[in-house]
Amino acid sequence: MTDTARILVFIDNLAGALHKVQHELLTLARSLGEPVAAVGGVPDEALLAELGSHGVATVYRPAADLEDSLVAPKAAFLANAVRAAAPSAVLLENGFGGKEIAARLGIKLSSGVITDAVAVAPDLSVTKSVFAGAYTVVAKVTTGTPVITVKPNTIEAAAAGTGGVPQVVEVDPGDPGPAARIIERSPKPATGRPELSEARVVVAGGRGVDGDFGPIEELADALGGAVGASRAATDAGWIEHSAQVGQTGTTVSPQLYISAGISGAIQQKAGMQTAQVIVAVNKDPDSPVFEIADFGIVGDLFKVLPQAAEEIRKRKG
Amino acid sequence: MDDAATLNIVVLVKYVPDTQFDRQLDSGTYTTDRSESILSELDEYAVEAALQLIEARGGAKAGNKVIALTMGPAPAVNAVKKALQLGATEGVHLVDDALAGSDAAGTSLALAAAIRRLGPVDLVIAGMSSTDGETSLVPAQLAERLGLPQVTFAASLQVEDSTVTARRDGERQAETVQAQLPALVSVTDQINEPRYPNFKGIIAAKKKKITELALADLGLEPAQVGAAGAWTAVLSAEPRPARSQGIIITDEGDAGIKLVDFLASRKLL
Numbered sequence: 001m002t003d004t005a006r007i008l009v010f011i012d013n014l015a016g017a018l019h020k021v022q023h024e025l026l027t028l029a030r031s032l033g034e035p036v037a038a039v040g041g042v043p044d045e046a047l048l049a050e051l052g053s054h055g056v057a058t059v060y061r062p063a064a065d066l067e068d069s070l071v072a073p074k075a076a077f078l079a080n081a082v083r084a085a086a087p088s089a090v091l092l093e094n095g096f097g098g099k100e101i102a103a104r105l106g107i108k109l110s111s112g113v114i115t116d117a118v119a120v121a122p123d124l125s126v127t128k129s130v131f132a133g134a135y136t137v138v139a140k141v142t143t144g145t146p147v148i149t150v151k152p153n154t155i156e157a158a159a160a161g162t163g164g165v166p167q168v169v170e171v172d173p174g175d176p177g178p179a180a181r182i183i184e185r186s187p188k189p190a191t192g193r194p195e196l197s198e199a200r201v202v203v204a205g206g207r208g209v210d211g212d213f214g215p216i217e218e219l220a221d222a223l224g225g226a227v228g229a230s231r232a233a234t235d236a237g238w239i240e241h242s243a244q245v246g247q248t249g250t251t252v253s254p255q256l257y258i259s260a261g262i263s264g265a266i267q268q269k270a271g272m273q274t275a276q277v278i279v280a281v282n283k284d285p286d287s288p289v290f291e292i293a294d295f296g297i298v299g300d301l302f303k304v305l306p307q308a309a310e311e312i313r314k315r316k317g
Numbered sequence: 318m319d320d321a322a323t324l325n326i327v328v329l330v331k332y333v334p335d336t337q338f339d340r341q342l343d344s345g346t347y348t349t350d351r352s353e354s355i356l357s358e359l360d361e362y363a364v365e366a367a368l369q370l371i372e373a374r375g376g377a378k379a380g381n382k383v384i385a386l387t388m389g390p391a392p393a394v395n396a397v398k399k400a401l402q403l404g405a406t407e408g409v410h411l412v413d414d415a416l417a418g419s420d421a422a423g424t425s426l427a428l429a430a431a432i433r434r435l436g437p438v439d440l441v442i443a444g445m446s447s448t449d450g451e452t453s454l455v456p457a458q459l460a461e462r463l464g465l466p467q468v469t470f471a472a473s474l475q476v477e478d479s480t481v482t483a484r485r486d487g488e489r490q491a492e493t494v495q496a497q498l499p500a501l502v503s504v505t506d507q508i509n510e511p512r513y514p515n516f517k518g519i520i521a522a523k524k525k526k527i528t529e530l531a532l533a534d535l536g537l538e539p540a541q542v543g544a545a546g547a548w549t550a551v552l553s554a555e556p557r558p559a560r561s562q563g564i565i566i567t568d569e570g571d572a573g574i575k576l577v578d579f580l581a582s583r584k585l586l
């Protein structure tokens with residue numbers, strides 16, 4: 001790798017502090033070359049300092065904050081940032097927004113896009129899993145500047161420790177064309193728990209919780225994890241839809257997934273079977289979820305989960 | 318819009334491997350084996366959303382259209398037929414051997430050309446993601462190529478005058494999103510309860526028009542699409558080793574403790 005191999009990371013917020021996944025993206029960029037960043041507005045001092053601590057020497061930004069529209073203005077700006085920086089690859093977050101920006105960027109630059117990366121090698125080949133984890137695929141962009149969206153938890157985030165203040169370069173925001181805009185936002189109350197898609201531990205409940213997520217939340221909190229759910233539980237209104245794990249909900253790949261009162265339908269498995277360790281608690285010994293469990297307990301979740309939470313609190317002191 | 322009172326809607330439908338069966342990648346070409354295929358169940362929500370929009374405006378009789386568009390080999394026409402049975406007014410099947418192996422860039426190129434050929438369109442509606450490729454790139458790339466705003470992952474949808482409004486449910490916030498027509502929308506499985514085809518619908522579908530289009534009809538060259546025109550390549554594909562069943566115990570009053578012992582043994586505490 002020569003020192004001209006720049007890796008451009010798109011940073012979607014304007015103020016410090018960076019999120020966990022952004023730290024991971026910058027760490028990954030540093031492992032592949034010289035990290036540079038594109039920020040969709042005017043970054044504050046704190047953000048610049050944080051980017052600097054990741055070894056980012058150059059930050060590209062528009063003259064003013066981009067208008068509050070979805071995707072299109074960000075893609076238009078980012079395309080110009082890529083033209084200015086001439087990087088060997090562009091890295092983005094793998095959320096819906098990140099993928100859509102990547103998709104439009106790919107067309108603007110006539111460049112291939114690869115989503116859902118779990119690893120990016122120095123030759124920029126990308127490892128990802130497809131068909132809900134049934135296959136592990138290595139793919140490569142063959143045309144243009146590789147645009148890659150990277151899943152959370154693919155690398156241990158670390159600062160470079162060589163913090164300088166990055167140089168800021170202004171680029172033309174470009175013409176976004178017609179764009180959708182957000183006309184109303186209702187932020188969800190903070191739970192104090194990690195985000196589902198990024199959490200290292202997820203405890204999920206299904207129809208078996210019968211309206212009471214108390215034991216699920218208690219165990220999640222004992223483990224510092226996020227709370228997930230099956231569609232049966234979200235459809236019943238026991239917990240909000242954004243907790244749904246699966247094909248039409250969030251895909252998670254945590255170190256530990258604890259499934260309780262969930263039968264393990266194919267659409268549920270699609271969202272969790274790449275977890276490193278799966279624990280299942282279900283009172284039906286024939287439940288399909290046991291086929292993929294590393295540790296299964298045939299039992300009542302209302303007894304097993306509180307006992308486990310109590311034991312964890314005891315051991316942690 | 319061609320006429321303020323009526324809607325012209327294109328719904329993207331896809332013929333995909335049934336998720337109830339194990340899905341296979343062909344070992345030679347890394348393309349999807351489609352021997353057990355159906356209309357993507359996520360596209361049924363898109364068809365339903367389109368039908369509800371035109372039904373609120375007097376349906377097909379009043380001049381509204383729902384055109385079901387699919388791209389794929391010969392059997393893919395079944396996805397269009399299913400959409401026609403549900404109530405779509407006509408179908409378009411984009412079929413050409415050169416399209417095999419297209420990535421998102423090639424797929425969106427061909428779909429964009431097909432949609433332009435259909436004349437003025439108010440809305441393009443897609444499902445939230447195909448249940449097979451799962452990359453979610455095609456709707457956004459199609460919107461980019463057609464110069465349309467995109468409203469993705471709509472959990473509800475209203476069209477009034479020339480404005481489309483949708484609600485989205487994110488992890489950090491719920492949002493209301495708005496765009497001017499023409500626009501591209503993708504809908505989630507929260508948006509409606511898809512209908513089942515009834516006998517009348519199945520009979521009526523047999524009389525509906527399905528137009529077949531090849532690349533030449535769209536002014537595209539074979540080298541622009543398919544494996545030849547792809548901007549990405551799959552270098553290798555390994556089936557993931559099947560998750561073997563681990564330890565299964567039956568609770569005898571101390572399973573919670575045993576669970577914690579297991580977590581400790583895996584250094585997960």
Ligand SMILES: Cc1cc2nc3c(=O)[nH]c(=O)nc-3n(C[C@H](O)[C@H](O)[C@H](O)COP(=O)(O)OP(=O)(O)OC[C@H]3O[C@@H](n4cnc5c(N)ncnc54)[C@H](O)[C@@H]3O)c2cc1C
Binds near residue numbers: 260300301
């Ligand atoms: C288009 C489409 C998309 C879908 N997307 C998703 C998705 O993204 N995610 C998803 O999860 N599902 C999804 N589904 C639904 C999926 O098919 C299943 O219906 C759903 O996952 C079942 O949820 P469940 O396991 O909680 O309920 P059930 O299948 O009813 O299972 C409940 C389980 O709880 C156990 N149980 C009951 N009481 C207790 C107790 N006290 N202690 C321990 N165990 C107990 C029972 O033995 C049973 O196994 C989708 C379906 C469709 C058609």
